[in-house]
Amino acid sequence: MRRFTFPGGIHPEEHKSLTEGKPIREIKPPDEVIIPLSQHTGSPAKPIVEKGGRVKVGTKIGELTGFISANIHSSVSGEIKKVDLHSHPAGGNVLSVFITNDGKDECEDTSEKDIDSLSAKDIIGIVKEAGIVGLGGAAFPTYVKLSPPRGKSYQALILNGSECEPYLTCDCRLMVERPEDLLLGGRLIARAIGVKRCIIAIEENKPDAIGKMDKLAGKYDFELAVLRTKYPEGAEKQLIWAIAGSEVPTGGLPVDVGMCVHNVGTALAVYEAARFGKPLIERVVTVTGAVKSPSNFKVRIGTSFKKLVDEAGGYLGEPGKLIAGGPMMGISQYTDEVPVVKGTTGIFIQKKEESVPPHQTACIKCSRCVDVCPMRLLPTSILAFIERGDFSTAKELGVLDCMECGSCEYVCPARRPLIHNFKLAKVRLR
């Protein structure tokens, strides 16, 4: 079978075996959830509930504001304890709704609906109302992607099941356990964006998921594309290049080459929203690394990381770093009191001895960073100009095209702080 891939990239040790065989386990909703009003790219939602108010599972508690934003819903039934600032896994303090769970799990209407008669407009409306965002980590509001700018149109949909981050297996488990629902969700997205051609892309290190999709893809009129295992294969631009061979122009969007990419988990959320009217109130999270029993959990949004770590048997040894996401692009946390948000793909714990700061040396110009950069940048040169304070040359060398994948820093033998400086330069250049 043909293996799709892209030039550059890296292949860190996968460590997926820790959890890839672990079926998704639903954990009991906690006594309190803390739901941030900003869990997506774009402007935060505005709270529409007040202290003392009662909510059910699925009650809207935050209303989207502006064009790029997303609704927020309650993930438990109970009483609003307060609306206040709380630390967020993406950093900083964010206005959040604290809800005391009454344990009754009273739900908003979840009756089964007919999805065959839904029009493109209906589907986009449902997705928008349900607060669905990209579940691969970027958390970009999905309805925005479903409505291409005027004059542009999609030719194909790619469901992204590459899951190239090491350690994480939540997408893999969804493909193994819910393949048909997920493909149905994909078809709904395809209808919404008006395309026939649908592709599901999976890295070859997930034979179980590939096996399932190989059997079922045809039934839902999907093509299966097997990708060579490589990071960052799941990055939109790289994935499109691997499959369609077209380069999304700089500053452009996938729609410029007619492609629409959605994470497999997002497709499932779309299906559940259309079929049962279920807003995005839970997701699958891989809890892995230095915990006693690494697992995949189905978790209500707003559950604290601490609770998930406890469910996974607690820390194994002394924890050094607690990371929201995977080891390549995850964000390290000060505290385990942060809540799971829509974009939380995983929780990765590193032992203390594994998380010592790396020993840095001067850049030796080995060009390993150049060889792996999927955007074909010269990270070492860009870094040199940034360190000299010459941001305009850094711009000329394409720092704004850096997608912050971290491949360069992963391979750097001198352990130069590349990403940090590229982000800094981007801020300075904006």
Next chain:
Amino acid sequence: MFRVSPYPHIRDEVTTRRIMFIVIASLMPAFAGSIFFFGIKVLVLTAISVASSLICEVLCQIIRKKPITVSDGSAVVTGILLAFNLPPNVPYFVPAVGAFFAIVVGKQVFGGLGYNIFNPALVGRAFLMASWPSFMTGRWAVPRIGTMSGIIPGLSSLDVVSSATPLTAAKVYSGVPGLISLLNDKSTLLSLFVGTRGGCLGETSCLLLLAGGIILLIFKIIDYRIPLSYFVTVFSLTGILWFLGVTPLTPIFHILSGGLFLGAFFMATDYTTSPITKEGRWIFAIGCGVITVVIRLWGGYPEGVSYSILLMNAGTPLINRFTRPRIFGH
């Protein structure tokens, strides 16, 4: 309680120190061979060169009030390579002075590791060539096995067998009847390959340098593009010129003689002073090959490897500029 840091949270296991360690290890076969061929003096010269490099590096960093970074191993590599570029019979002060030039002028004045334009070991060598040409071109030694020129003694009664290195013999004594055919003889080529000939102390054994080069390639320390295109350029260029009758020496002689193996595997591949782009490396090494051949055939020196690399080092920033890849999506 938790350590907070930017991503990535995992790193490839290759570090600067490990790279330097592998480079040092890959030089060991040739080093051992050299001690065997030229005696214990090789060990002393190399030790002086390495120690002086380390001391110069530390002193420079103390004076510049910079962190001391000798533990990265780069000065050791420079020290060994400098020694490898010296004739085996130089006085003991020569490597010490060479190391001073290499580290201070070749590396630290530019800002230290990663900032230098020229290969430090070759800078050291160039200074020694300018300051003590007689030491650098006259202190050869006959290897324990074989002869100075690599010509098997039984085949010849020519004086050059005991007085000149193969390239010098070819350049200076090319008028001596029968010499060229002896140099092109299979038995001579074999001694060039194995290292039973005269030359700088680390450059003589192609076989052992090749072994080191293979180590570097296996561990992905160097890019195959540089040695490959360097060899191919020298081979094809001298091949054409030999065919046209411009040089009487076969391309195989040109490949095996002088310091080509040392240069192609260990010096043209120096990270800091060679291009960072893949296309650039092709151009760089082709340039090295052309200049090497030009110097050997028409220049004032019998050997051109080290000057060719220094010249191409100077062109590296320009090559990097002109081979900048097209950014994805542009």
